[in-house]
Amino acid sequence: MKNHKNILVALLFIIAFFSAQQMHAQFPLPPEVPIWDANKVTLQLHKISANVYAVSPSTTETETAKGIPQATSAGFIVGDKGVLLIETMLNKRLYDQLLKLIRSVTPKPIIYAVNTSDHGDHCFGNYLLPKETVLIQNEFCKENLSKNYENIKQFMIMLFGKDRGIEQSVYRPADLTIALNQSIKLDLGGGKIVEIINTGTAQSPADLFVYLKDSDKNVLWAGNPFIAESPAIPWLFDGYFLEPVKNLQKIYDMIGDNDVVVPGHGRITNKAGIKFTIDYVNALKQNVEDAVKKGETLEQAKATITMKEFDKGYVLFNWLHYNFNLPNAYNDIKKNSLGK
Template identity: 70%
Template sequence: MSINPLYSQFPMPPEVPIWDANKVSLTLHKITDDVYAVIPVTAETETTKGIPQATTAGFIIGEKGVVLIETMLSKRLYDQLYTLVKGVTQKPILYAINTSDHGDHCFGNYLLPDPTLIIQNEYGQKNLANNYQSIKQFMVMLFGKDRGIEESELRAADIIVPKDQKMVINMGKDLKIELMNTGTAQSPADLFVYVRTNTKNILWAGNAFIAESPTIPWLFDGFFLEPVANLNKMYNLLGANDVVVPGHGRITDKEGIKFTVDYVNTLKEHMERAIKRGLTLEQTLEATPMKEFDKGYVLFHWLHYNFNLPTAYREIKKMSMEPVGLNP
């Protein structure tokens, strides 16, 4: 988590925990013979109702072993994920990928088998190394005490993917995994996982694409313009038949994540107009409810008014005040 808030001043969601790690059950979804997604049992029916879902995960089976995507928030959830993997294959877990430095994606790292190599975005590796206890406190604040968060211990990444770089893992069986660090898509720690197979391509989108409509982005890491650019970039990369595993929802496709892209593009347009008109942040908040995107997501008002809109306003306003360079 790239933010280190003063907790007493941090706007709280309407209900804590946002989802309860002590109650989540995970289920297996076979995408191809060697590619599996793992999602909460409730995701299939609750995502489109606007109910926040726990973290998704997955794994890819290669000739020599397994690549695991995410290690979850707690031992209880990690154990479920590990059991699902071992129910399909006894091959060793060679690599574990964290798509984010948020604890629900990586706090289970300490439970991985010793030989497993952990892969993270470069920023995420540094942030976890420097701020692990603060990140744990933040996760407890949003997801509750006694959910297995307190027990997590830092296990450092073995491999990092620098910004604007990608890493390719050749799994054999005509399976290739591309790990793309495009920069900030939600936070600077994002890592996209794009799996290419003979029959279809699959994207694990992490927190960049939380879920399909009515879910909106969680832009509380303090960035807006770079996420807008990267969300559009990833959307344009996808083919119409590609499979998308969002960070916190049911399996979807390119059309399913368009709601997120439309939301950030529309928010950007509103902020540019408001700043051009000279509106203050308070006036802009009142003038920009974006009701066309308020379709029942439980966290819409918390995210839109406390984080997404203010972040967009401040960043675009700052950019508008910077002097424009003149050509000699």
């Protein structure tokens, strides 16, 4: 019986190994790897209002508008009861920087931590959190990380390079999950009530939005669905399109013109700053619907749907538009049209 178990374990390892190799072979790599270097990123603190802070790479102010991909943004809110942290970053180096910025403001405990995605740059620092911290994810995020943590690590190494501290990350399960189309409100004390929203897929099925409605300023942590302002376009490489279009619009409509928006990978902005994402996905949807009605193949659609009006200098435009966004839109819209 023991030998059978050993053989089964070996077979499972071989299957996982070759699955990872196939993923590496099939996944089109961006023009430069790493996309950004976690060994070089310096995080910077931004005070948005009393006890509300965003954290982003020091380069976001000068490089976002130039179309240079930026490392992950984060943030935290301080209430009477303690701190709510948004994101735990890719590696220990960045987590330690984030913690140091928190401690420059408050000695209060981190009572909650939220991952807005199951991508490793948002959650691989979870294992470094204090044991008492309640870790919050959506239901899909917890399930996917529990089943695929090592594969996700290999995927992140493929995009962000070896020896960036990714290898050291170990899985920590979420303590609290939010179901599809549900939200929870957390009272941190001191008038800080935070809503954490699972709209469904807005970039991936693991998405969460963090929304603080405050007497001073409302703040939305938008995560990967709104990755940055123009010229950045969305990263829809998780295989979805029509649902993200709907849910991006839902979040956009929810926030006010004067709300502060902290994108997943860019400088702090506002509702007008994330409209470029809405305009891009709506234009892509219309273009692909027209192509499908004409009976165009995917290759024909790629040749005609160049969308040059949105190609404003984002380094990853061609990689995302032609390898992921357009094909996912085509496949989703064609499948939807056949089902009618």
